[in-house]
Amino acid sequence: GQQVMQIPQYQHVQEGEDFTTYCNSSTTLSNIQWYKQRPGGHPVFLIQLVKSGEVKKQKRLTFQFGEAKKNSSLHITATQTTDVGTYFCAGRQGGSEKLVFGKGTKLTVNP
Amino acid sequence: NAGVTQTPKFQVLKTGQSMTLQCAQDMNHEYMSWYRQDPGMGLRLIHYSVGAGITDQGEVPNGYNVSRSTTEDFPLRLLSAAPSQTSVYFCASTEDRVYSPLHFGNGTRLTVT
Numbered sequence: 001g002q003q004v005m006q007i008p009q010y011q012h013v014q015e016g017e018d019f020t021t022y023c024n025s026s027t028t029l030s031n032i033q034w035y036k037q038r039p040g041g042h043p044v045f046l047i048q049l050v051k052s053g054e055v056k057k058q059k060r061l062t063f064q065f066g067e068a069k070k071n072s073s074l075h076i077t078a079t080q081t082t083d084v085g086t087y088f089c090a091g092r093q094g095g096s097e098k099l100v101f102g103k104g105t106k107l108t109v110n111p
Numbered sequence: 112n113a114g115v116t117q118t119p120k121f122q123v124l125k126t127g128q129s130m131t132l133q134c135a136q137d138m139n140h141e142y143m144s145w146y147r148q149d150p151g152m153g154l155r156l157i158h159y160s161v162g163a164g165i166t167d168q169g170e171v172p173n174g175y176n177v178s179r180s181t182t183e184d185f186p187l188r189l190l191s192a193a194p195s196q197t198s199v200y201f202c203a204s205t206e207d208r209v210y211s212p213l214h215f216g217n218g219t220r221l222t223v224t
Contacts, residue, residue, distance in 0.1 A: 048210065
């Protein structure tokens with residue numbers, strides 16, 4: 001079945017450092033979504049990418065979708081303690097109704 | 112709007128017991144799904160529904176049953192609980208099948224002893 005691989009599994013940074021998490025799929029994706037889950041909470045939608053090569057920004061967060069629509073990344077500039085949580089990517093293979101999640105990257109930030 | 116409501120928040124079961132996790136949404140979303148979250152495993156799809164009367168299996172359906180008699184409700188049944196079903200369960204709904212974001216409930220933490 002469809003798999004979405006996400007790395008790294010854990011990332012610990014000092015406040016102010018940058019952070020990046022990567023997602024890779026073995027098959028072309030129709031779209032990819034990113035979610036954030038705070039400790040003890042539920043996943044919350046951040047953004048969706050649909051077009052090949054698409055780049056979107058939300059303040060200090062930059063999201064990219066690869067040209068082949070098989071990979072994506074989330075980059076956070078100058079992390080803050082409020083960025084702590086687990087970041088998930090989730091993608092759909094073209095035509096599929098099923099959204100498959102990566103295993104997530106757990107980010108901790110040392111103040 | 113309450114969004115997606117899950118009950119109970121916590122549950123402890125003994126092996127072999129059955130129970131139903133409730134999920135309700137008030138956004139008139141056609142698409143609903145159940146995920147389980149285990150440490151290091153991310154979110155895995157158990158079952159999903161694209162509308163009332165229609166359900167289908169996800170990645171890890173064994174040991175679980177669902178039905179969708181109304182647009183609002185999508186209960187998840189554990190037929191005979193096993194320790195391997197200890198997990199956090201999330202229900203989610205979305206407006207369309209492909210391009211809308213998932214709205215998650217607050218989750219049910221289930222422990223099977």
